[in-house]
Every structure is written in C-alpha cells, then in structure tokens.
Amino acid sequence: MNSTSTLVFTSVLAMSSASAGVLPDNQTQSVWFQDGQAKIAEITQKPVAYDEAKNVILFIGDGMGISTQTAARIFVGQSQINHQGGEEFLLSFEQFPYTALAKTYNTDMQVPDSAGTMTAMVTGVKTRAGMLSVSDYIDRGDCGVEAATLKTSLEYASERGMNTGIVSTARITHATPAATYAHISDRGWESGVPEDCNGKVKDIALQLVESDSAIDIVFGGGRRSFEPSGEGLSGRRTDARNLIQEWIDTAPAQRQFVDTASAMKDLPVGSEQQVLGLFSDSHMEYELHREGTTQPSLTEMTDTALNHLLADNDGFYLMVESGRIDHGHHAGIAKLALTETEQFHQTISHTVQKLADANQLDDTLIIVTADHSHVMTMAGYQQRGNPILGLAAGASGNVLAKDDKPYTTLGYANGPGALTTFNEGERVDLTDVNTQADDFQQQALVPLSSETHAGEDVAIYAMGPGAQWFNGLVEQNYIYHVINRTLSLQGRRYE
Ligand SMILES: [Zn+2]
Missing domain, CATH: 3.40.720.10 (Alkaline Phosphatase, subunit A)
Incomplete structure (x- = not known):
C-alpha cells in the first residue's frame, strides 16, 4: 500500500466513527489534546533566534x-x-x-x-x-x-x-x-x-x-x-x-x-x-x-x-x-x-x-x-503515579514476576546490585524491603563491581x-x- 492509499484508508476509518471534518468532543476537550494544541501554537510562534551569542x-x-x-x-x-x-x-x-x-x-x-x-x-x-x-x-x-x-x-x-x-x-x-x-x-x-x-x-x-x-x-x-x-x-x-x-x-x-x-x-x-x-x-x-x-x-x-x-x-x-x-x-x-x-x-x-x-x-x-x-532501565507495568523508587504495583498490589516475587521499576543490567540480587540461584524477595531507602541497591543481572x-x-x-x-x-x-x-x-x- 503506498502512502496515498494509506491516507484514504485512514480517513474512511475516521468517518465511520465521527461526522466528516469534525472531531468528537471527548477528543478535543481532553487535556492531552489541548496540551498538544498549545504546544503547536507555541512552536509555530517561536521567534527565529539570533545566531550569535555573547x-x-x-x-x-x-x-x-x-x-x-x-x-x-x-x-x-x-x-x-x-x-x-x-x-x-x-x-x-x-x-x-x-x-x-x-x-x-x-x-x-x-x-x-x-x-x-x-x-x-x-x-x-x-x-x-x-x-x-x-x-x-x-x-x-x-x-x-x-x-x-x-x-x-x-x-x-x-x-x-x-x-x-x-x-x-x-x-x-x-x-x-x-x-x-x-x-x-x-x-x-x-x-x-x-x-x-x-x-x-x-x-x-x-x-x-x-x-x-x-x-x-x-x-x-x-x-x-x-x-x-x-x-x-x-x-x-x-x-x-x-x-x-x-x-x-x-x-x-x-x-x-x-x-x-x-x-x-x-x-x-x-x-x-x-x-x-x-x-x-x-x-x-x-x-x-x-x-x-x-x-x-x-x-x-x-x-x-x-x-x-x-x-x-x-x-x-x-x-x-x-x-x-x-x-x-x-x-x-x-x-x-x-x-x-x-x-x-x-x-x-x-x-x-x-x-x-x-x-x-x-x-x-x-x-x-x-x-x-x-x-539503568525502567520496567513496567505499574500504575500511573507509582513511586518511581518503589516496587512495580498495580491497583491490586505488586506485579509479580515468574518467580512469584515483586520487582522494582528501576533496575540495572549489571553492577554491584547483582551480588545481592540472588541467593543460591533464587532472586531475593523484596516484598518487605524499603526500596526507597537512601542506600538501597537496585537488583541487577550481571555481577560487576561497578555498574x-x-x-x-x-x-x-x-x-x-x-x-x-x-x-x-x-x-x-x-x-x-x-x-x-x-x-x-x-x-x-x-x-
Ligand atoms: Zn562513569
């Protein structure tokens, strides 16, 4: 399908869910939509900056x-x-x-x-x-x-x-x-x-x-x-x-x-x-x-x-x-x-x-x-507003991994945290650990003395x-x- 026919295809779809040329209210009145519109207004009014700086x-x-x-x-x-x-x-x-x-x-x-x-x-x-x-x-x-x-x-x-x-x-x-x-x-x-x-x-x-x-x-x-x-x-x-x-x-x-x-x-x-x-x-x-x-x-x-x-x-x-x-x-x-x-x-x-x-x-x-x-990576699927240093949690509690244990949103692919991540081959259970403490080391996969x-x-x-x-x-x-x-x-x- 070339790009012209993609456009035609998309507009036919749009017409089927709302009147032609008009966006539904729940779209235009959404804060996300209005934020996007404000950003467009800001960008199109952006003055051309001088090109020499002091x-x-x-x-x-x-x-x-x-x-x-x-x-x-x-x-x-x-x-x-x-x-x-x-x-x-x-x-x-x-x-x-x-x-x-x-x-x-x-x-x-x-x-x-x-x-x-x-x-x-x-x-x-x-x-x-x-x-x-x-x-x-x-x-x-x-x-x-x-x-x-x-x-x-x-x-x-x-x-x-x-x-x-x-x-x-x-x-x-x-x-x-x-x-x-x-x-x-x-x-x-x-x-x-x-x-x-x-x-x-x-x-x-x-x-x-x-x-x-x-x-x-x-x-x-x-x-x-x-x-x-x-x-x-x-x-x-x-x-x-x-x-x-x-x-x-x-x-x-x-x-x-x-x-x-x-x-x-x-x-x-x-x-x-x-x-x-x-x-x-x-x-x-x-x-x-x-x-x-x-x-x-x-x-x-x-x-x-x-x-x-x-x-x-x-x-x-x-x-x-x-x-x-x-x-x-x-x-x-x-x-x-x-x-x-x-x-x-x-x-x-x-x-x-x-x-x-x-x-x-x-x-x-x-x-x-x-x-x-x-x-450092940022893993899913916690709910919106979940503490960024916390365990990944949804409305019904911690999200559990295949080992039935919770995990933190932030983690490392390698580093010193890997030395304490596993105990006899099993991942340590973080359920009762304060992962927001000042000295908490996130779990990591590959053990290295320095991430x-x-x-x-x-x-x-x-x-x-x-x-x-x-x-x-x-x-x-x-x-x-x-x-x-x-x-x-x-x-x-x-x-
Ligand atoms: Zn460095």
Missing part, C-alpha cells in the same frame, strides 16, 4: 542517559504537590525549545568513557577513551602529546578575551572538567605522570594551574591532586609541590582560594579576580549526603561563578558538570543518581532566572546534555542564539561546532 554555558549531566532523565522527572514531579503522578512533570531543561540526539561512541570504543566524550564536545574531534583533548593518532599512555594537542573551545574563548569558568561536583582534575583545559593521553594522571613520561608531559593538576588560558573561575572537588603527599597529609603529589600556594603566589593581588561554601559566598566580586575553590579532597559529597558538610551545592557554585562572570561585559564561557549522577549509577544506587539529577535541574532553572534578571538570557546559548548513558556506562544516544537540549542548530541525530563532536559558530570565535563581534 555567552555560552555547557551543562553536562555525567551519565545522565534518557532513562535517568525520565526517572528523575517522575521523582521530582512526585515530590511536588501540584503534580498528579509525576509523569507529566518537566525538568527545567526539558522545557528548552530545541533538542537533538547525540551518538556518544569513542573512536576506539562502542560504549564510551567520559574523557573521550568530553574531548569530542570541547574540541570538535572524537578521540580514544581515556584521553583528554588530544587526537587519536597517539595511543593512551603516550608521553608526547605536542603534535596531537587539540585546542578546546574554552581555550579559544579565553584567547578571544572572554571570561571563563568551570564548575563540577567531581574532582576538578577528573575527566569531564579536565578535558576543557588539559592535554594528556591518560585521564588517570591527575597528580603525577609515570616515571618514563617525567619532563615530557605535565600532570593534569599542574596543567590547570600553569595553563596559559588562566581560567577565571574554578569550583569543584579534588584538592588532593594539588597538595603534597606525606605522613599525615591528604595530598597525593609526590613532587612535594603545593600547587594551590604556587597559584596564589603567582599573582596574589588577583587570585583568591576558597575551600568552604561560606568563604565562597563572602568573596568580593570583581572582574579582575580569579577564583579557585576546592571544597573536598576527592569528589564532592553526594547532594543526598551533603547536609552537615562545609561544601556548597552545585547551584551555589554555579550562582557564585555567574556573579563573577557577569561582572564585566566581555562575555563568558562556562562549563558546569553534575559529576556524580555517574557515580550513583556505578554504585548501583538509583536514588543517588536521581537526587543528583534533581539538583542539576535546579541549577539550570536558577541559571535561566539569573540570566533573565541580568538581561543576558537572549545573549546566552545554553546547552544541556550528557556525555553517555548508564544501564557500566551504556551505549545508546543521549539527548541535547538548547536555548538561546544558535540553539536552532540542534536538530536530528548528530555526532557528539557537533556540539563544539555549534558553540564555535555561535560565539564566532573566528571573528568575534563582542570583542
């Missing part, structure tokens, strides 16, 4: 695959009184007008890691897993990187006189933030390099403090890579250097170091100030466990970064990573990943409001994406100038090219 913010939810996003949307929706089941809720960035899907593979891996994926997003070039902003004609672990070095969009923006910032809840030397400033063939070389590479390449922490681009605002975890190791010390450096002190001493009048949320908020805001904030030895605390620490939230770090970046009028480049969605999944604990995603959603809505208040929203390209997915990344595409959401270029299915390195074009880095109007 500022850009790249938000990365590390490991925030689409199943994570859907589950987090329901999780946040279920915590809000005005929402029915949670399913109809929208996270802040899900309301952005433009979307695309990104293919995340590395040049040597079907399912990627964060180093190769972030390199793609900030240099426009895909590379091998484990390598940071160097191209793949060298191998992971090669000392010499000079000929393979790729200039990042942050470095390019800095050369063009823009203010720059990076914010992460992971160690600031960890793969995602490090790809914006470091050029190295192994993401593991955070505080030192192997002996045979000594003198040939600098470790990641050293590259950050000695970078020519001098990033204006750096907030995250990972103090240990900047401080010397030794008896009673938490530092990791074996060269006895204290890079924090060296960084301050290089320009004491312009540089501020902070290590607590309150010190960060008390900082004087001035366009000539550079700020380094390292709030924990390793990764920062999960949002679920942050209370009682001196660490700021992702929203607070981003808010302070924006205060500084907005202080002069040169435009800015800001990268914000929610680094621990990924770690919650690796631990097989979905609640950790969802509460991190909730904080990420709040950070983005706060940012949009703050830019609007500063009259900078129309000049700012905002991109929200993930570097890769995770193997793995997943290889399906991730979403890209965008608003502001240039956002209209996000459409369809793209390679992940395309993100760089939109930023480059939108900031006109090759001939900037906002200089």
Whole structure:
C-alpha cells in the first residue's frame, strides 16, 4: 500500500466513527489534546533566534542517559504537590525549545568513557577513551602529546578575551572538567605522570594551574591532586609541590582560594579576580549526603561563578558538570543518581532566572546534555503515579514476576546490585524491603563491581542564539561546532 492509499484508508476509518471534518468532543476537550494544541501554537510562534551569542554555558549531566532523565522527572514531579503522578512533570531543561540526539561512541570504543566524550564536545574531534583533548593518532599512555594537542573551545574563548569558568561536583582534575583545559593521553594522571613520561608531559593538576588560558573561575572537588603527599597529609603529589600556594603566589593581588561554601559566598566580586575553590579532597559529597558538610551545592557554585562572570561585559564561557549522577549509577544506587539529577535541574532553572534578571538570557546559548548513558532501565507495568523508587504495583498490589516475587521499576543490567540480587540461584524477595531507602541497591543481572556506562544516544537540549542548530541525530563532536559558530570565535563581534 503506498502512502496515498494509506491516507484514504485512514480517513474512511475516521468517518465511520465521527461526522466528516469534525472531531468528537471527548477528543478535543481532553487535556492531552489541548496540551498538544498549545504546544503547536507555541512552536509555530517561536521567534527565529539570533545566531550569535555573547555567552555560552555547557551543562553536562555525567551519565545522565534518557532513562535517568525520565526517572528523575517522575521523582521530582512526585515530590511536588501540584503534580498528579509525576509523569507529566518537566525538568527545567526539558522545557528548552530545541533538542537533538547525540551518538556518544569513542573512536576506539562502542560504549564510551567520559574523557573521550568530553574531548569530542570541547574540541570538535572524537578521540580514544581515556584521553583528554588530544587526537587519536597517539595511543593512551603516550608521553608526547605536542603534535596531537587539540585546542578546546574554552581555550579559544579565553584567547578571544572572554571570561571563563568551570564548575563540577567531581574532582576538578577528573575527566569531564579536565578535558576543557588539559592535554594528556591518560585521564588517570591527575597528580603525577609515570616515571618514563617525567619532563615530557605535565600532570593534569599542574596543567590547570600553569595553563596559559588562566581560567577565571574554578569550583569543584579534588584538592588532593594539588597538595603534597606525606605522613599525615591528604595530598597525593609526590613532587612535594603545593600547587594551590604556587597559584596564589603567582599573582596574589588577583587570585583568591576558597575551600568552604561560606568563604565562597563572602568573596568580593570583581572582574579582575580569579577564583579557585576546592571544597573536598576527592569528589564532592553526594547532594543526598551533603547536609552537615562545609561544601556548597552545585547551584551555589554555579550562582557564585555567574556573579563573577557577569561582572564585566566581555562575555563568558562556562562549563558546569553534575559529576556524580555517574557515580550513583556505578554504585548501583538509583536514588543517588536521581537526587543528583534533581539538583542539576535546579541549577539550570536558577541559571535561566539569573540570566533573565541580568538581561543576558537572549545573549546566552545554553546547552544541556550528557556525555553517555548508564544501564539503568525502567520496567513496567505499574500504575500511573507509582513511586518511581518503589516496587512495580498495580491497583491490586505488586506485579509479580515468574518467580512469584515483586520487582522494582528501576533496575540495572549489571553492577554491584547483582551480588545481592540472588541467593543460591533464587532472586531475593523484596516484598518487605524499603526500596526507597537512601542506600538501597537496585537488583541487577550481571555481577560487576561497578555498574557500566551504556551505549545508546543521549539527548541535547538548547536555548538561546544558535540553539536552532540542534536538530536530528548528530555526532557528539557537533556540539563544539555549534558553540564555535555561535560565539564566532573566528571573528568575534563582542570583542
Ligand atoms: Zn562513569
């Protein structure tokens, strides 16, 4: 049947159930129908965005695959009184007008890691897993990187006189933030390099403090890579250097170091100030466990970064990573990943409001994406509004599997949860288990000490100038090219 006859066939069917040309009332008066009509009205009135931006913010939810996003949307929706089941809720960035899907593979891996994926997003070039902003004609672990070095969009923006910032809840030397400033063939070389590479390449922490681009605002975890190791010390450096002190001493009048949320908020805001904030030895605390620490939230770090970046009028480049969605999944604990995603959603809505208040929203390209997915799945067939962290249940109670036991909506294809999923070959009965507890590990199939990344595409959401270029299915390195074009880095109007 060709497409013309399909159309004829469909309209004959429609005529048989309602008068020709008229839709039944129960259809047009449905809230679903009216929502769809409202969306059509909104889209057809969407103004054509300018294609040159003064500022850009790249938000990365590390490991925030689409199943994570859907589950987090329901999780946040279920915590809000005005929402029915949670399913109809929208996270802040899900309301952005433009979307695309990104293919995340590395040049040597079907399912990627964060180093190769972030390199793609900030240099426009895909590379091998484990390598940071160097191209793949060298191998992971090669000392010499000079000929393979790729200039990042942050470095390019800095050369063009823009203010720059990076914010992460992971160690600031960890793969995602490090790809914006470091050029190295192994993401593991955070505080030192192997002996045979000594003198040939600098470790990641050293590259950050000695970078020519001098990033204006750096907030995250990972103090240990900047401080010397030794008896009673938490530092990791074996060269006895204290890079924090060296960084301050290089320009004491312009540089501020902070290590607590309150010190960060008390900082004087001035366009000539550079700020380094390292709030924990390793990764920062999960949002679920942050209370009682001196660490700021992702929203607070981003808010302070924006205060500084907005202080002069040169435009800015800001990268914000929610680094621990990924770690919650690796631990097989979905609640950790969802509460991190909730904080990420709040950070983005706060940012949009703050830019609007500063009259900078129309000049700012905002991109929200993930570097890769995770193997968390969302199973059926529970009723609408069933707690997203609960057992799948219908009107007449828990849905039972072939082993007559209930199962959770969220589960993992692999990971540490598989070690406690089975007892002598039988799946453990979850009937009386609190699956919404903070430390509950979802059941998993394949036992691994750490749950793995997943290889399906991730979403890209965008608003502001240039956002209209996000459409369809793209390679992940395309993100760089939109930023480059939108900031006109090759001939900037906002200089
Ligand atoms: Zn990971």
